Amino acid sequence: MNDWRSFEAAYPLLGRSLRMAKNAGRLGHSHLVVSSNASIRTRFPVLLAQLAVCLDPAPDGAPCGRCETCSLLENGLYPDLFLLAPTSKSREIVIGKDDSDPDTLRNFESMFHLSSSAPGGWKIGVVQDCDTMNESAQNAFLKTLEEPPRSCLFILTTGHPASLLPTIRSRCQILTLTDNVCRYDMETFAAMPDILMRLTFEAKDDLVAGEDCAAGLIEVLGSLGDMASETVQARWADRLKSAENLESAAMKLLEKRIEGETGCEYLRLREEFLSILHAWFAQIALVAEGTPRELLSNPEVVRVWLDASPRPEITPDEAARMLSEAENLVRVLNTNVSDELAVRAFALSVAIDTQARG
Ligand SMILES: [Zn+2]
DSSP, X not given: OOSHHHHHHHSHHHHHHHHHHHHXXXXXXXXXXXXXXXXXXXXXXXXXXXXXXXXXXXXXXXXXXXXXXXXXXXXXXXXXXXXXXXXXXXXXXXXXXXXTSTTSHHHHXXXXXXXXXXXXXXXXXXXXXXXXXXXXXXXXXXXXXXXXXTTEEEEEEESOGGGSOHHHHHHSEEXXXXXXXXXXXXXXXXXXXXXXXXXXXXXXXXXHHHHHHHHHHHHHHHHHHHHHHHHHHHHHHHHHHHTTTOOHHHHHHHHHXXXXXXXXXXXXXXXXXXXXXXXXXXXXXXXXXXXXGGGOXXXXXXXXXXXXXXXXXXXXXXXHHHHHHHHHHXXXXXXXXXXXXXXXXXXXXXXXXXXXXX
16 A cells, blocks of 8 residues: 555545545545554555645545655655554553643644644644543543644544544544455464463463463563564664654654554554464364364464374363453453563463362
8 A cells, every 4th residue: 555546446435435525625624544454554544644635636636645745744754744642651542631741632632723834734633543542532532523623634543443432433534444364473473372382281280381381471472562663663764764864853753653653563463462362262262162174264373283293182161261261361451451460360370270170
């Protein structure tokens, strides 16, 4: 999805209706981009912003991708694009103490009170993974959506639209960008299958082995922050190089965008970690109940088990019990508890079946 045309080739109906809305002067001021694909969630807002502010659009409304505003947007230097993203530490967007409280909703909103300095005069606000706004932040933001400042375009993105207040959803035009491929990147998470294999089949009633598996999982989880930052740095390396001589305000903008993307990338990796862990136990439970491997949705996750010879056995009951522990962990980790404590408790309860002991 490099430019508008390639986006429209992938999503013809949506692309066409957005272009037509733009040409008719009816492009909405608030859009909610819904996609389970995190790269789409970071990439598409740039294209949508270009559609809104391009100085030299094609006759059909498509942005040129080359004019001053298109280039500034592409390079993360559009002076009136403001980004709000969950910080990687709290995984949350909060309302904030006052306008100067960084990375908060108040700070973000204060940017829209000043007049625009960008060519064309548009201000663009992007809220990445807006479902991570807590409820008071969502309520506060709702007021802005109800009475938007002039010449502002808000682009919200989410992979979990159900976590948003219905009143936020209904204020926005919903742009759903589906992505049907759901494979896990087992290269990035190469350490997980071996740890999970041990936890599932070798740690039974063994506290030390359970602890050991927990430590392994915690290590993987703990490496995600660095991994996210490396990925995003690599993505921006070329542009950072050519930006060496930028004045400090522009440099700050660029840094802000990189920081926002890093927060989103971290959340994506963390979500994938949890999905793989869940898929591991879910696939095993299916096979234990008699599902043939050809019908598994994610055999790549359990390949090490499927290909083992002899393949360690597990009863359907035992597999179901472990799956429910995994489901519980996913639930717990979606609230703001310590990752480390939750993963330890999980690994120990998989290894040691307290119910069976009575
Ligand atoms: Zn343009």
